[in-house]
Amino acid sequence: MAPKLNIIIVGGGIAGLSTAISLRRYGNTVTVLERHSCPQALGGPIGLTPNATRVLIEYGLREVMEKAHVAVEGEINFRRWANGEVLDSMRRDELTEVYGFPSWSCSRFKVQEILADVAVQRGVKIIFSAQVFGVDLEKPAVFLKHGTSMEADLVVGADGIRSVIRGAVAGNTEFKTSSPYGSYNIDFPRSLLQSDPEVDYLTRGDNFWFGPQIVVAINMPDHGDNLNVAFGTVSDDGQEGEWHTHGDLEKLKDTFADYDPGIIKLLTYAKAEDCYIWRQSDLPHTDHWVSKSGRVVMIGDAVHAMLPAVGMGASQGIEDSACLAMCLEAAQSIHDLPKVLHAFETIRKPRAEWMVQRGREESVGFFLPDGEAQQQRDAYIKNNRLWLPTGWDGSHVDEPPEGQFNPLSHAYRQAFNIFDYTERRLADLLK
Numbered sequence: 001m002a003p004k005l006n007i008i009i010v011g012g013g014i015a016g017l018s019t020a021i022s023l024r025r026y027g028n029t030v031t032v033l034e035r036h037s038c039p040q041a042l043g044g045p046i047g048l049t050p051n052a053t054r055v056l057i058e059y060g061l062r063e064v065m066e067k068a069h070v071a072v073e074g075e076i077n078f079r080r081w082a083n084g085e086v087l088d089s090m091r092r093d094e095l096t097e098v099y100g101f102p103s104w105s106c107s108r109f110k111v112q113e114i115l116a117d118v119a120v121q122r123g124v125k126i127i128f129s130a131q132v133f134g135v136d137l138e139k140p141a142v143f144l145k146h147g148t149s150m151e152a153d154l155v156v157g158a159d160g161i162r163s164v165i166r167g168a169v170a171g172n173t174e175f176k177t178s179s180p181y182g183s184y185n186i187d188f189p190r191s192l193l194q195s196d197p198e199v200d201y202l203t204r205g206d207n208f209w210f211g212p213q214i215v216v217a218i219n220m221p222d223h224g225d226n227l228n229v230a231f232g233t234v235s236d237d238g239q240e241g242e243w244h245t246h247g248d249l250e251k252l253k254d255t256f257a258d259y260d261p262g263i264i265k266l267l268t269y270a271k272a273e274d275c276y277i278w279r280q281s282d283l284p285h286t287d288h289w290v291s292k293s294g295r296v297v298m299i300g301d302a303v304h305a306m307l308p309a310v311g312m313g314a315s316q317g318i319e320d321s322a323c324l325a326m327c328l329e330a331a332q333s334i335h336d337l338p339k340v341l342h343a344f345e346t347i348r349k350p351r352a353e354w355m356v357q358r359g360r361e362e363s364v365g366f367f368l369p370d371g372e373a374q375q376q377r378d379a380y381i382k383n384n385r386l387w388l389p390t391g392w393d394g395s396h397v398d399e400p401p402e403g404q405f406n407p408l409s410h411a412y413r414q415a416f417n418i419f420d421y422t423e424r425r426l427a428d429l430l431k
Contacts, residue, residue: 001332002026002328002329002330002331002332003153003331003332003333003334004026004027004028004029005023005028005029005152005153005154005328005334006028006029006031006152006153006154007023007028007029007030007031007152007153007154007155007156008031008032008033008142008150008152008154008155008156009023009030009031009032009033009155009156009158010033010132010135010142010155010156010157010158010159010164010165011032011033011034011035011157011158011159011160011163011300011302012032012033012034012036012039012112012116012126012128012158013040013112013158013160013300013301013317014046014108014111014112014115014300014314014317014318015158015299015300015301015302015314015317015318015320015321016032016034016156016158016159016299016300017032017112017115017116017119018055018056018059018115018317018318018321019156019158019299019317019320019321019324019325020032020119020124020126021059021061021115021118021119021122021124021321022059022321022322022324022325023324023325023328024119024122024123024124025059025122025325026325026328026329028328030119030123030124030125031124031125031126031127031150031152032119032124032125032126032127033127033130033131033132033142033144033150034126034127034128034129034130035129035130035131035132035159036128036129037128037129038128039109039112039113039116040109040112044107044108044185044187044218044228044230045070045105045106045107045108045218045228046105046106046107046108046111046314047103047104047105047311048065048103048104048105048106048111048314048315048318049095049103049311049312049315049413049414050095050096050099050100050101050102050103050414050415051099051101051315051319051413051414051415051416051417051418052314052315052318052319053065053101053102053103053104054100054101054417054418054419055318055319055321055322055418055419056318057101058322058419059118061114061118064114064118065104065106065111065114066102066104068104068106068110068111068114069102069104069105069106070105070106070107070219073204073205074204074205074206075089075090075091075092075205076089076090076091076092076205076206076207076208076387077089077205077206077207077208078208078210078381078386079207079208079209079210079260080209080210080211080260080378081209081210081211081212081213081214081215081259081260082211082258082259082260082370083260083261084209084260084261084262084263087210087378087381087382088381088382088385088386090385090386090387090388092105094388095387095388095414098388098389098392098415099414099415100415103414105206105218108314111314130144131144131145132144132159132164132165133145133164134164134168135155135157135164135165135168135296136149137168137169137291137292137293137295137296138293138295139151139295140152140154140155140291140293140295140296141155142155153295153334153337154295154296154297154328154337155295155296155297156296156297156298156299156324157169157296157297157298157299157302157303158298158299158300158302158317159302160300160301160302160305161240161281161283161301161302161305163298163301163302163303165296165298165302166286166298166302166303168291168296169288169289169290169291169296169298170286170287170288170298170303180234180235180236181232181233181234181235181279181280181307181363181367182232182233182235182236182237182238182277182278182279182280183230183231183232183233183238183277183278183279183280183308184230184231184233184237184247184252184275184276184277185228185229185230185231185247185275185276185277185278186228186229186231186270186274186275186276187226187227187228187229187274188226188227188228188229188266188269188270189225189226189227190203190219190225190226190227191225192269193227193266193269196265198261198262198265199262199265199266199269201262202217202227202262202266203219203227204219205219206218206219209259209260209263210366210367210368210377210378211259211367211368211369211370211374212234212367212368212369212370213231213232213233213234213255213256213259213367214231214232214366214367215229215230215231215232215256215259215260215263216229216230216232217229229266230308231252231255231256232280232366232367233252233255234367235255237251237277237279238277238278238279238280239278239279240279240281242278242279243276243278244276245276245277245278246272246273246275246276246277247275247276247277248275248277249270249271249272249275252267252270252275253267253270280307280308280363281305281307282305282306282307282356282359282360283301283303283304283305283356285353286298286303286304288345289303289344289345289348289349290338290341290342290344290345293338294337294338294339294341294342295337295338297324297341297344297345299317299320299321299324300316300317300320301313301317303352304316304352304353304355304356305356306355306356306358306359307356307359307360307362307363308359309359309362309363309365309366310355310356310358310359310362312355312358312359312413316351316352316355319348319351319416319418320348320352322418322419322422323344323347323348323418323422324344326419326422326423326426327340327341327343327344327347327422327426328340328341330343330426330430339430340430343425343426343429343430346425346429347421347422347425347426347429350400351400351416354400355413358409361404365377365404380405384405384407387410387414388410389407389408389409389410389411389415390407391407392407392408392411392415396415396416396417396420396421397411397412397415397416398421399412400412
């Protein structure tokens with residue numbers, strides 16, 4: 001029987017909270033240390049893909065998450081930047097039909113709020129305003145302000161891209177901006193846009209424009225009934241890890257002056273005080289996710305932050321939560337922690353690192369200027385459903401497919417069963 005562990009999770013974001021819920025399912029004592037005073041709403045809407053909703057449904061969260069899910073009339077449209085031409089459209093429920101599990105769209109704050117509430121209901125202790133400044137990798141223990149410390153059997157670093165835990169385990173606290181992309185973010189009241197026939201169509205469905213600059217417009221009825229729009233630019237604008245910096249609205253308008261007329265009109269409704277900018281960033285390769293002592297492990301953005309183009313950041317953190325709990329349950333005693341944590345790293349690292357690399361490659365593909373490469377991309381989108389796996393026979397895809405336009409790519413991303421895969425790999429790794 002696996003030992004029941006006293007576990008500290010550093011970081012109360014989506015990866016940390018879903019891991020807390022997962023670990024409590026096996027009877028472990030779990031404490032989450034979150035540096036902010038309450039759940040944070042960094043960023044705008046979040047999409048949870050079927051590989052992640054599979055996990056949350058297994059955790060018993062279907063009902064509460066489906067209440068939070070934004071059900072917006074209209075389709076998901078992929079458009080050309082210059083004139084808004086629709087290259088491909090799909091219904092969100094097509095993902096459910098193909099992959100067997102739903103795709104949920106919610107505000108990031110709502111997801112974190114739900115996970116925090118469920119975690120507390122199930123016996124997790126969350127301590128807010130608890131910033132961790134360091135970690136003892138051997139005991140293990142974490143150090144907080146005023147010289148206080150907390151010891152545990154295991155410390156899980158889920159403290160995001162500015163991870164203190166990563167600095168201690170891997171000696172790597174630096175950001176790596178692998179692409180020159182900034183992202184402006186503006187909320188527009190949907191009721192205001194619905195009164196203008198030139199932009200009313202934006203309040204129905206979700207829209208993605210690909211081009212020299214990109215635009216992502218996601219309706220968020222659960223977040224002030226707003227249309228959240230991210231304007232991706234090829235620029236040095238924004239700072240890594242800073243999501244509350246005001247952007248230059250006039251510069252943004254100049255950047256999109258030759259864009260789809262609907263976007264130009266949309267920007268006339270923007271207010272400078274509602275315009276924020278952040279820097280798209282991921283992390284460099286990290287050799288080890290587990291400390292030499294085998295008592296500290298990293299998950300989520302702390303170790304595999306990825307660019308938003310791949311659309312898998314939160315979903316990969318949720319997969320981490322399931323895999324880590326299953327690996328720990330395979331331990332026969334606390335002395336087995338190094339072995340099972342290294343098994344966790346072996347199972348998760350290749351998939352997460354493939355997602356990081358795909359984020360870099362797809363950012364380049366989405367931001368293509370007009371030309372031969374752009375024409376090839378648009379032809380592929382028109383002839384192959386962008387998020388649906390053409391020719392997939394429904395069998396599980398264990399290994400990352402090769403090639404940028406491999407039709408199995410999305411089956412590998414979205415149909416992945418982390419429970420079954422972890423069980424099979426553990427049987428092999430621990431035999």
